[in-house]
Amino acid sequence: MTRRSRRLRTLVADNYAVLVAVLLLVGAVGGYVTYATHVEPGTTTETREASSWRSTLDFSHRARVVNGSEAFAEGTVLRNRSVYFQRVSPRLNGSATYAYAASDGGALNATTTIALVFRSVDTGEGENGSVYWSVERPVAETTVDSLSPNERTSVPFSVNATAAVTEARRIEERLGGSPGTLEVALVARTNVSGTRNGQPVDATRTNRLRITADGSVFRVEDSEPAVASDSQSERITVPAEYGPIRRLGGPLALGVGLCGLVGLVAARRTGRLTVSEAERQWLAYRETRAEFDEWITTGRVPRRADEPPTVTVDSLEGLVDVAIDTDNRVIEDLDRRVCLVLGREQWFRYDAPEEPLDEDAAGVDPLDTDADGEGDPTDGERPDGHRSDEPHPDGDA
DSSP states (O other): HHHHHHHHHHHHTHHHHHHHHHHHHHHHHHHHHIIIIIOOOEEEEEEEEEEEEEEEEEEEEEOOSOOSSSSSTTTTTESOEEETTTTTTEEEEEEEEEEEEETEEEEEEEEEEEEEEEEOOOGGGGGOOOOOEEEEEEEEEEEEEETTTTOEEEEEEEHHHHHHHHHHHHHHHHHTOSSSEEEEEEEEEEEEEEEETTTEEEEEEEEEEEEEEEEEEEEOOOOOOEEEEEEOOOOEEOOOOOOHHHHHHHHHHHHHHHHHHHHHHHHHHEEEEEEEOHHHHHHHHHHHHHHTTGGGEEEEOOOOOOOOOOOEOSSSHHHHHHHHTOOOEEEETTTTTTEEEEEOOOOEEEEEEEEEEEEGTOOTTTTTTOOSSSSOOGGGGGSSSSTTTTOOOOTTT
């Protein structure tokens, strides 16, 4: 048996109760997790989307060239531009389109109106800026009954942008001028009512296509589609599902706990965890030997008839203390299995314990080193620690 295996056996024997408690705990936790995962996984409550809807109200526009030039041939249709020339293409045509989608169906009555709005606004304050005056002229209107999801309704419009800008300026002149920025806008409003996803609906969607005069051109500020959406959620109870770590970890912990506990109890009952006092002494010696290796030199001390008086020390650690105090080294004599501090008038010695033999030692070469790679020359001695051609050291030292 190697020193490492003896050390491990001693550690297990000294902590037997703690290991039993740990294995019981691991097995209990593994059993609970296994039962809760594979036998009674239980349920969990999830929130999922029950239904949803989305609606859009969008503008598209174009202008036909009615006064041709080298730059624009007459009859050319200019589409979705940000700038149109008033003399070349004074009339702005287009449409406002409303559409919606609903996951659970629906039927809506949709009425879309388009109005031409003249106003003076403070553009520095954004959408919520001050409106100094506003005049509205109806342009077009259409109504669709029972509009289904993914269907659309479009309202065409055609306005003379040049005339609209002129009218806005005339209104402003009649007011004697006004602060803010003069703006002409096409405003589309869609009123919807009915049922969508099984819920009653009564709402209005609005989008604005702004037109501003700038010298010989009018600018169209393309607006993003007016989008509205919503969803309804519901909480449902479903069987609980667990990841692979829990599904595999529970049985693994249960197996480790039970097998480890059975093996530990069996090892103790068969005496495999029994550690003799001789083994404990030998392990303690080897650990101390490794700890103070820098103070110990391996050698052979010849026997002399006139050896000085020898003091026997109870421990290797104590012998090392003597070596430190007397500024000497500890000589480890492997032949005599003793550790010596050789003083001028007195020697100090520690008798190293013999390595206990066990059944595993049968048939092993006594000169082999430990399996853990640590050389232990004392393992190669006979059980009595002597060579056959030498007298016992106790009679010489």
